[in-house]
Amino acid sequence: MILTGLDIACFRNIERLSLEPHPRLNLITGDNGSGKSTVLEAIQCLSTGHSFRTRKARELIKNHEPCFTLNARFTDPDTAREHRTGHSRQRDGSVELRLDFHEMGSMAGVTRMLPVKALTPDSHKLIQEGPDERRRFLDWGMFHMEPQFFDEWKQFRRSLSQRNQLLRDAAGIDEIRSWDVLFAEASESIDDMRRKYVARLALALQRRLADVEGRFHVKLGYRAGWNDEQPLSELLVRHLDYHRRMKTTTDGPHRAEMTLQCDGVPCKQILSRGQQKVLVYLLHLAQLDLLRENGSRQGVVLCDDLTSELDRAHGQEIIRQLLQLQSQVFVSGVDLVELKLHDHKEFHMEHGQVKNVV
Ligand SMILES: Nc1ncnc2c1ncn2[C@@H]1O[C@H](COP(=O)(O)OP(=O)(O)OP(=O)(O)O)[C@@H](O)[C@H]1O
Ligand SMILES: [Mg+2]
Structure with a gap:
C-alpha cells in the first residue's frame, strides 16, 4: 500500500x-x-x-x-x-x-x-520480553497472509475465555467440556498455520542474515503450547483435573512460543543489544518478504x-x-x-x- x-x-x-x-x-x-x-x-x-x-x-x-x-x-x-x-x-x-x-x-x-510494520527503538523487546510479544509478531504475519486466520483466532479466544471463566467459577465437568471441541479445533488450526509460517520465516530470515557483518547464526523454532504428540482434544480430557485445580487452561496456542537461538543458546542471553536490534529488524523485514512471496498486500x-x-x-x-x-x-x-x-x-x-x- x-x-x-x-x-x-x-x-x-x-x-x-x-x-x-x-x-x-x-x-x-x-x-x-x-x-x-x-x-x-x-x-x-x-x-x-x-x-x-x-x-x-x-x-x-x-x-x-x-x-x-x-x-x-x-x-x-x-x-x-x-x-x-x-x-x-x-x-x-x-x-x-x-x-x-x-x-x-x-x-x-x-x-x-x-x-503497517513499525520498527522502533523498543523492537528488541521481541527478544528480551516474554512469549506474548513473539506470538503477536507471528500472528501479525498470519493475519495478513492467511484469510481464515482471523476467524480461527476469534473462535480460539472466545472458547478459551469461556472455558477459563467456567474453570474460575468451578463449574461442572460437562459444562467445561462443552467448549473443548471448538477450542481444540481452532487451536489445532492456528498451530498448523503458525508452524508452517515459522518454517517459511526461518528461511526468509537466513536470506536476510547472509549479508550482515559478523554474521550470527540464528535458529528459529516453534513450540505449540501443549504436548503436541497427542491431539489437543485428548489432552484437554486428561488434564481437566489439573486445569480445574489451576482454574485456567494451561494447554493451547496461548502458551505457544517462537524460540530464537544462536549457537544453541537463547539469543536473549548471548546477543548484544545492538545485535538483538539488527536481528529483530531483519525478522520484521523477513515478514515483509513473506507477504510479497504470498502475493499479499x-x-x-x-x-x-x-x-x-x-x-x-x-x-x-x-x-x-x-x-x-x-x-x-x-x-x-x-x-x-x-x-x-x-x-x-x-x-x-x-x-x-x-x-x-x-
Ligand atoms: N497528548 C499529548 N498532548 C500534547 N502534547 C503531547 C501529548 N503527548 C505527547 N506530547 C508531546 O509531543 C511532543 C512530540 O513528541 P515526539 O515523541 O513525537 O517527538 P520526536 O520529534 O519524536 O522527538 P525525539 O527526537 O526525542 O524522538 C513531545 O514534546 C511530547 O511532550
Ligand atoms: Mg521520536
Missing part, C-alpha cells in the same frame, strides 16, 4: 498537519520533541487503532482537546485503486471509523487493507530512530535492506544525512508542524 495523503488533527503535539508522502522514501526530521515519532504513530494508529508507543489510544489525543482525527488516502499499487480511511476518537473512548465511506464496526477491516514501513545504538556497518546494512524493499517507508530521525542520498521527500518538523518540505 502507498499512502498518498495524510491529515492529522489534535494528535499528541500536532494540532493540524497535512502530508502528501513520497511513494517510496519519506524522511521525518526535526529536533527532539518536534513530533517526528508522533507522525509515525498517527500512521500506525490509522491501521490498528493504537500506536507502537501506547495501546491506550486516549493518550494520543492532544491535551485539552476532546478528540483526535486522522484521515488518509492510500493506493494499492497492484490494482491502482485508491482507498480512503478516517478515524476519530473521543476522550470517552467512542470511535468513528470509516473505510471507503463505509462506517466500520472494528479495526480489522482497515488493518487488513492497510498493513504490502505493508507501509515505519522506522522510528532506526539506527540508534547500531554501529555504522550494521546501520548501513539495515538501511540498504530497507531501501531494497518495494514498500513505502517513513523514517524519523534528527537529520538522516545518509538517507538523503536516495530519492525521497523530507518533512522537517518544528513544534508539531511541518516547516519545510524538500
Whole structure:
C-alpha cells in the first residue's frame, strides 16, 4: 500500500498537519520533541487503532482537546485503486471509523487493507520480553497472509475465555467440556498455520542474515503450547483435573512460543543489544518478504530512530535492506544525512508542524 495523503488533527503535539508522502522514501526530521515519532504513530494508529508507543489510544489525543482525527488516502499499487480511511476518537473512548465511506464496526477491516510494520527503538523487546510479544509478531504475519486466520483466532479466544471463566467459577465437568471441541479445533488450526509460517520465516530470515557483518547464526523454532504428540482434544480430557485445580487452561496456542537461538543458546542471553536490534529488524523485514512471496498486500514501513545504538556497518546494512524493499517507508530521525542520498521527500518538523518540505 502507498499512502498518498495524510491529515492529522489534535494528535499528541500536532494540532493540524497535512502530508502528501513520497511513494517510496519519506524522511521525518526535526529536533527532539518536534513530533517526528508522533507522525509515525498517527500512521500506525490509522491501521490498528493504537500506536507502537501506547495501546491506550486516549493518550494520543492532544491535551485539552476532546478528540483526535486522522484521515488518509492510500493506493494499492497492484490494482491502482485508491482507498480512503478516517478515524476519530473521543476522550470517552467512542470511535468513528470509516473505510471507503463505509462506517466500520472494528479495526480489522482497515488493518487488513492497510498493513503497517513499525520498527522502533523498543523492537528488541521481541527478544528480551516474554512469549506474548513473539506470538503477536507471528500472528501479525498470519493475519495478513492467511484469510481464515482471523476467524480461527476469534473462535480460539472466545472458547478459551469461556472455558477459563467456567474453570474460575468451578463449574461442572460437562459444562467445561462443552467448549473443548471448538477450542481444540481452532487451536489445532492456528498451530498448523503458525508452524508452517515459522518454517517459511526461518528461511526468509537466513536470506536476510547472509549479508550482515559478523554474521550470527540464528535458529528459529516453534513450540505449540501443549504436548503436541497427542491431539489437543485428548489432552484437554486428561488434564481437566489439573486445569480445574489451576482454574485456567494451561494447554493451547496461548502458551505457544517462537524460540530464537544462536549457537544453541537463547539469543536473549548471548546477543548484544545492538545485535538483538539488527536481528529483530531483519525478522520484521523477513515478514515483509513473506507477504510479497504470498502475493499479499504490502505493508507501509515505519522506522522510528532506526539506527540508534547500531554501529555504522550494521546501520548501513539495515538501511540498504530497507531501501531494497518495494514498500513505502517513513523514517524519523534528527537529520538522516545518509538517507538523503536516495530519492525521497523530507518533512522537517518544528513544534508539531511541518516547516519545510524538500
Ligand atoms: N497528548 C499529548 N498532548 C500534547 N502534547 C503531547 C501529548 N503527548 C505527547 N506530547 C508531546 O509531543 C511532543 C512530540 O513528541 P515526539 O515523541 O513525537 O517527538 P520526536 O520529534 O519524536 O522527538 P525525539 O527526537 O526525542 O524522538 C513531545 O514534546 C511530547 O511532550
Ligand atoms: Mg521520536
